[in-house]
Amino acid sequence: MQDALRQFKANIFQALAHPTRIAIVEALRDGELPAGVIIERLGVEQANASQHLAVLKAKQIVAHRKEGNQVFYSVRDPLLIEVLDILRRYFQAHLTESMAMLTEMKQSESVVNGGKNE
Amino acid sequence: MQDALRQFKANIFQALAHPTRIAIVEALRDGELPAGVIIERLGVEQANASQHLAVLKAKQIVAHRKEGNQVFYSVRDPLLIEVLDILRRYFQAHLTESMAMLTEMKQSESVVNGGKNE
DNA sequence: TTCGTATATTCGATAAATCGAATATACGAA
DNA sequence: TTCGTATATTCGATTTATCGAATATACGAA
Structure with a gap:
């Protein structure tokens, strides 16, 4: 179970x-x-x-x-919205690392999409 | 952003x-x-x-x-534990559908593992 | 019925995730 | 240094996810 x-x-x-x-x-x-x-x-x-x-x-x-x-x-179920909100807080709490993580992720695709951030 | x-x-x-x-x-x-x-x-x-x-x-x-x-x-970050707890509540709230979903999922592998539920 | 709009499904190609087996690395003890 | 234990990484095979293009379905209006 x-x-x-x-x-x-x-x-x-x-x-x-x-x-x-x-x-x-x-x-x-x-x-x-x-x-x-x-x-x-x-x-x-x-x-x-x-x-x-x-x-x-x-x-x-x-x-x-x-x-x-x-x-x-x-x-x-609005519970799921709540989960998304918690993750927003999580994102903000770890903003520095989050950004580092994202830029690192972006790098692998930056050549593909030309770096544009719609 | x-x-x-x-x-x-x-x-x-x-x-x-x-x-x-x-x-x-x-x-x-x-x-x-x-x-x-x-x-x-x-x-x-x-x-x-x-x-x-x-x-x-x-x-x-x-x-x-x-x-x-x-x-x-x-x-x-304990925030993630919180997320897991929310999903437990979500699971309980939708218990009937959840079980239906799970059994449906299990069916596709029941032949494989012989139906055992460790 | 025929047409047009809204939405869903199928198809084939590509990318990503997952696994066990084998191997590698790190480190403390002898 | 050599050995043993703890953990990580690589490899190759298999499965699953993702996408756009093409096609299919559902339904209201004419």
């Missing part, structure tokens, strides 16, 4: 282990939104967003509801 | 997105432990544990300190 709980936690973490999916959850912080709006806000490919939404759906992070032509998404 | 923060969060999540690494962090909940004890408690391969520890180290989740022959690990 302890095992199951850890497996469950790992699943949640994995569901959130992508910047785009985090952006989606954050976009839904103040309530539900149709997929189209999410896509527009994030500025990603439609298919890509849909794939990420599918991941969040499969891991039960978001709920969805159809209304006519569109699909509205919402975060299933 | 909003981007950097999300990238940072995704990194933390990814670092924790594995049952073994969660088990490691939980083992360190009450203070530092030498690698050997961690390995013993988790019952995993030495090399495997060391690899997971390396991930946690790279993502700044744990700190390490050498003392003679052994290396002591500790969680860098």
